[in-house]
Amino acid sequence: MKKSCFLLFQLYLLAAAAFAQSGRSTTFPDGTKIPAWFSDTSKIGLKSLGKQFVITEHGVSRDSNTVQTAAIQRVIDRANEQGGGVIVIPQGTFLSGALFFKPKTHLYLAKGAVLKGSDKIADYPIMPSRMEGQNLDYFPALVNAYGVNGFTISGKGIIDGNGLNYWKAFWQRRKENPNCTNLEVSRPRLVFIWKSNDVQVQDVTLQNSGFWTSHYYQCNNIKILGVRITAPHEPVKAPSTDAIDLDVCNNVLVKDCYLAVNDDAIALKGGKGPYADTDPGNGANTNIIIEDTHFGFCHAALTCGSEAIHNKNVVMRNCHIENAMRVLWLKMRPDTPQKYEFISVENVDGYAYSLIYVKPWKQFFDLKGRKDVPLSYSDHISLKNIKLKCEVFFDVSPGEYDRLSKFSFENLDITAKNAAYDKSVVHDLTLTNVKVNEKMIR
Secondary structure, three states, X not given: OHXXXXXXXXXXXXXXXXXXXXXXXXXXXXXXXXXXXXXXXXXXXHHHHXXXXXXXXXXXXXXXXXXXXXXXXXXXXXXXHOOXXXXXXXXXXXXXXXXXXXXXXXXXXXXXXXEEEOOOHHHOOOEEEEEOOEEEEEOOOOEEEEOOOOOEEEEOOEEXXXXXXHHHHHHHHHHHOOOOOOXXXXXXXXXXXXXXXXXXXXXXXXXXXXXXXXXXXXXXXXXXXXXXXXXXXXXXXXXXXXXXXXXXXXEEEEEOOEEEOOOEEEEEXXXXXXXXXXXXXXXXXXXXXXXXXXXXXXXXXXXXXXXXXXXXXXXEEEEEXXXXXXXXXXXXXXXXXXXXXXXXXXXXXXXXXXEEEEEEOOOOOOOOOOOOOOXXXXXXXXXXXXXXXXXXEEEEOOXXXXXXXXXXXXXXXXXXXXXXXXXXXXXXXEEEEEEEOOEEEO
């Protein structure tokens, strides 16, 4: 018995050593152990999802020009009534408005399948929802799951938001009124998952969303594996098409993805406003790992804000940045109490306009009558093992009510047109083996 226990212990040590050598820490930035759940990246097979409901075998036609929302929804409802199963979109293009998945139902898109969103906003009926850090009545997404634990989206097919007309309408409105808000032009998201745990999205392509591409609100245990998310930044910019918005979510793994959109690639949200930390609909994002992911054009690879009150234990590692405006963006919103802590970006290479960007975010600033300005904090922010070409190395200029502390830069090899940095703006900024334009800095 003792011999067996000793052997198991030896195997554990060998596994731990191999894990450490791979450059993947076994702990979150605050020192807590990363659960084994994050190491299980197995894909979910179609056969394991239960009875298959191929939509063309249940009254949905192959007419790619007809909006078939009601017919597709009937298939989802039938699967739910029969105890669950997977709604299969076969090869071909199927046009639809808002669809609502029910408990024990799943979505599978076969290779060559396209679930395409209607570009008529009337096909997305207004209902209770969540947008930009506030609970409000708004348009649902093309694919919606409210309270569907264990929900999956899988397959090699495409979910296409058909967003061009929405984008054109937005830019026309912005031309008429440069101060218009994002919500003034009616636009649907592509995927919205709310109060659903143990969610897995794998292998699919999400593209051309009218608004945010995928939005997860009040969810726990989300895995996004091998997903491609795109929206153009030229010739027509797709406004506010964030690839992944995490909004009050815990335990999230994003792995082996490709993200290129005309806004933030991964944005951590959770509420806004001077009393946002007292609203029960708001909250923190915790235990987030983003790894082995490739970023194309985006406003930032990883963003905290602009509607966020608390983000903790966030790791972005082993990623390639192709053309981001920023690698890490901490949006310090002066009308909202915020705390961004224990955030680590490590083992990253490529090109971005700036490595780290920390400044006040004043768009649509509103203290709503509050006399004092809430303080915001960013601490225990770590950049490690990064080789990057950029225009600006250190784009950090906090506002009067922002408190930055305990930043750590280690093993950085940066080539930058603007190599300036100001250690005084961060209380306790540590530089270890940091080289900018072939010169070690301290």
